[in-house]
Amino acid sequence: MASASGDIAVELTDIEKRFPGVLANYDVNLTVRRGTIHSIVGENGAGKSTLMKVLYGMHQPEEGSVSVDGAEVAFRTPADAISAGIGMVHQHFKLADNLTVLENIILGSEPSRGGGRIDFAAARSSITEIMQQIGTELDLDELVSELGVGERQRVEIIKVLYRGANILILDEPTAVLVPDEVDELFATLQRLVDDGATVIFISHKLDEVLSVSDDITVMRQGTTVAHTQPADIDRPGLAELMVGSELPSPAGRNTTVGDTVRLAFRDITVDGPEGRPTVQNATLDVKEREILGIAGVEGNGQFELCAALLGLTASAGTVEVDGVDVSTASTADRYDAGLAYIPFDRHREGLMLTAPLWQNTLLGRDHEPELRNGPLVNAPAAVAASEEIIERFGVLTPNAHTPAFALSGGNQQKLLVGRAMVTEPSVLIAAHPTRGIDVGAQAAVWDEIRMARDAGMAVLLVSADLEELIGLSDRIAVLFEGEITAQLDPDTITAAELGGYMTGVRQREAS
Amino acid sequence: MTTTEPDISKNPLDKILTPSQSPQLQTAIVTVAASLLGVLIALGISAFILAVTGKNPVDAFTTIVETAGNTDKLVEMLDRATPLIFSATAVAIGFKMNLFNIGVEGQYLFAALISAQAGSSVNLPAPIHVLFILIVAVCAGAAWASIAAVLKAYKNIHEVISTIMLNFIGLAVIQWLFESFFREEIEGNLNVKTKLLPNSGRMPTIIDGRLSTVFFLALLVIVGYYVLVYRSRFGFRLRASGENPDAARTVGISARTMVMLSMIISGGVAGLVAMKSLLSEAYAYGPNATPIQLGFAGITVALLGRNHPVGILLAAMLFGFLDSASATLQLAGVPSSIVRVMQAIIVLCVVILNEAAIRRLNVRTAEQAQAQLAPEVNA
Incomplete structure (x- = not known):
């Protein structure tokens, strides 16, 4: 499609974003036309959120360029992005329950009447205008705590528009909505783009994407893999693009x-x-x-x-x-x-971060006869048991007395894998056992799981x-x-x- | 891959720490250093407050230092520290699993009344009589705390709310029990009490009656606290539940059990707070005979002592010392309330400095661990 640069709202070129040990985005290219709904689809972990955080100024890319309205920009903070007309509606709403709709919308950019007083009248009239524009109605004096999920989301959208955004990023907006609310949201979005705004819509619900989008970009494993339009593709095709046509071979x-x-x-x-x-x-x-x-x-x-x-x-x-x-x-x-568990979230469910490693590996095992002295902890034995895990699972750490927070994520993960496997369980429940760890360590964990499987374990x-x-x-x-x-x-x-x-x-x- | 170079050189902790020290030793060194610094800063602030209120700080501190050279005063310090050790230990047990037992006040007063009444109602040989009173006190304190424990464990009612309210309820219950059933009428004596304990139910004092032997029970409780929290499997689970409740639950530690047990043990220790008064001083419970406010003082002592047994002992002694110095200060023309001000400032300074120092230490520990491992990673 030929288009003058004036028709392009956002252009991301060859974006690369790295975190320690992880390449979150690479070779990402995205062109969003003004006045369209542009969907970005992909599995969790495909890099959609990272990309949007780059666009919103929450992350700075190592490589590549970001252009908004044809001009190259380098956002340092979300405030920069907001002043360039970009607004983000987060998946998890960021509203104050004990304030009214009006107060929530103006919070952080209150119109002033001088003398530190807030000009509520001006705020009210401009918000009413925005609500008319997007065809919605909310009681501005109602407390947000009284609102349903769909209404809260509309407050978030109005909040973003109130700050003058004409490019809206919506991160999985339908995840929390019931079907009626989804229809309402899409009607709102349609009115917005009819008025010239641009919407970037992140989702993995293919039906919605196909029904609402003008353009679709598919991401997989940190990069953009396809650009298409709803007319050119069907659901199975989109699903295949998301997962990748070449599956890894067993x-x-x-x-x-x-x-x-x-x-x-x-x-x-x-x-x-x-x-x-x-x-x-x-x-x-x-x-x-x-x-x-x-x-x-x-x-x-x-x-x-x-x-x-x-x-x-x-x-x-x-x-x-x-x-x-x-x-x-x-x-x-x-x-x-006989159960054992490698938890989903190593920080939340797995580790005592400020406790030394040997106590972390003792967690859940303190009743084992060799690790106890009657009612007391057998600390030397627990340290030795921990050293065994550190050795066998290749945890990189100065020693077993190092607190868990001092380790990298991958090494924390190896410690948890070790803690679960060392008890020789009959059934292992492994949730993302190699999430966030480097390739070499990943292979080692896989080998351990395979070996335990071959020895009879069910996983x-x-x-x-x-x-x-x-x-x-x-x-x-x-x-x-x-x-x-x-x-x-x-x-x-x-x-x-x-x-x-x-x-x-x-x-x-x-x- | 780009990595930001860790700036290890600027950490002020490097002056007192060397790589050969274990992380646990480093934590101890930093805690002691931060606490000492906190006390010094607090003394400075107190001097400033004295000066602006028109008192001579030099006089005040001279008086305090002179107190420290007085053996009698030092014995008094230990005596005054005794109830604080119990109440701070009770609070600290809760703190170790992030339970804030504000109800020590109500728990110990309830235990004082019940054990005083029970102790004066029986006749037993001396050691058994004392033991009986102590057991009743522990059970009464635990029983009162168990109300908050049940509310927390089964109804998820926050222990801060419930223990504060139970303090008020406790005071009312105590007053009702005392006035209706337990008070002993003595003609012409306004200082009403429960019936006096017989001699067999009393614990002796030593050093010319200046130090109650209940102090040694307090030392025993401190040792018990150390073993329970830092050496036992229960203590391990307690600290795990405090450090990361989700992780503890995920490995199968029952949050409900831990809440119940820790709250009840905390209440049990709280039951001993008034034992010095009961067994060695007043030999009875009485609204004017039994000291109050020790439960709240225990919270500050536990904070100051960083919930560590040695810290609690030292903090209780410091508070006991300042309390014993306050009378002398009064004589020297310095308002004794400056002691309360000093105590509060000390707690604030020590807590703030410790938090700041531990945060620095954690950054340093993480950086050094990464630095130590860097060659291996690159290899």
Whole structure:
């Protein structure tokens, strides 16, 4: 499409953004035409959020250039981006509950009447104007705490417009909305672009993307891989682009999945916050010497399923470990029955950051006979046990007395993998076991998991890394909106299939 | 890959730390240094306050130093520190898992009344009688604390709110129990108390009656606190639950159990706060005989002592010393309330300096660990 530079609202060229040990964005190119809704789709971890933070001035790119309205810019802070007319509506609203709608909107850019007084009248009239423009109505004097989710989101949008934004970034705006609210949001966005504003819409819900967008950019593994338009592509095609047409090939597998079921769960259902269950009737068996991969876009019930299996959250259904029913057992008893867990979030659920490593590896193991002296901690034995983990899993640390916060993320992760594996569990629940660690360490962790699998362990592997899922798993189950919608063979799986199930394009064909 | 060069050279902690020290030793050194500095700064601020209020700070400090040279006053310091050790330890047990037990005040007064009444109602041989009173006191304190524990563990009601309210409820309950059932009428004596403990239920004083032997019980409790919190598996779980409740829960430590146990143990120790008064001084509970406010003082002593057994001991002694110096100050024409001001300023300075120093230390530890490992990473 030929266009003069005046038609381009945002242009990102060859953007590269690195974090220690991670290449978050590279060779990213994005051209957003003025007055359009431009969707950016991709899996979690594809680099969408990083890219938007670059555009919004929260990150500075190592390479590449950012142009807004044809002029190259270098934002140091979001304030720079705001003054250039860019506004961001965050996925998690940043509103003050105890203030009114009006106060929330003007917070931080209050119109002044002199003498430090706020000109509420001026604010009210300009906000009313904005509301008319986007065809919405809110009671400006209502407390935000009284508002529903959809209304809060509109407050966020008005807040951004009030600051003079004509380029809006919406980060997964529909994730929290019910269908009616989604329609309303899209109507609002349409009116905005009709008035000449530009909308950048981040999503992984393909239906919405196809229905609302003028242009679509697909990101995968940190880079932009395709630019297309809704007329030129269908859902399966988009799903395939998201996942990648060439799936990693399964590593030479010569495993013999056993016959004994080590982990069996039936009809696991976890109630969600708004009546909608986050996990629904999940039923699976994992056998000895088997790695069962759970694929799915993040937030489709993976965390809740693991929490239910571990007894960390209330759930319906039954869980058996090695034939023992642990459905009503405490978390500690479930570990004793043979479960082990590599947590999703190493800082939140895994580590005591200011405690030394040996105490971190002792966590959850202090009742083991060799690590205790009756009611006392056997510190020398715990230190020795920790050193064993550090040695075997290649944790880079001065020694076992170093506090956990002093380690890099990858080494913290290796420590947690070690803590879970060293107990020789019969069932390992591994959530993103290699997230954030370098390639060499990743291979080492994979080898450890494979070796333990070959020795008889059953593994439930939750991962967003398709290479990991396909490379390790003997079988893959897809979790979509809390339900297991497919069970697939990693040897024969195609990208279209996997992407289709993960995004809900394909529903419940296999059982 | 670009890495920002860590600027290790500028950290002021380098003057007192060497790489050969373990992280734990470094933490200890930094804590002691920051605390000493905090006390010095607090003394400076106190001197300034004295000066602007028209008092001579030199006189005041001379008086305080003279007090420190007086053996009697030092014994008095230990005696005054005794209840503070109990109450600070009680508070610190809660602090170790981020539970803020503000209810020590109500817990110890309730325990004082119940144990005084129970102790004066039985006749037992001497050591057993004392032991019986102590056990009743511990149980009564624990029982009162268990209300807040249950509310927290089962109804998720914040312990700060519940313990504050239980303090008021406790005072009312104590007054009702005392006035309705336990007070002993003595004609013409306005200083009403419960029935006096018989001799078999008393703990002796030593050094001309200046030091209650309950002080040694306090030392025992400090040692017990150290073993429980820093050496036992329960203490490990307690600290883990305080440091990262989600991680503790994830590895199977029951938050509910830990809340219940720590609150009840805290209340049990709180039950001992008034034992010096009961067993060695007043031999009874009475609104005018039993000291109040020690529960709140315990919070400041625990803060000052950084919840560490040695710190608590030293902080309680410092507070005990300043308390014993206040009478002397009064005689020297300095208002004794300056002691309260000094205590507050000391706590503030020590806490602020410690937080700042530990933050610096953490940055330094992380940088040094990365620096130590850098060659391996590049290899």
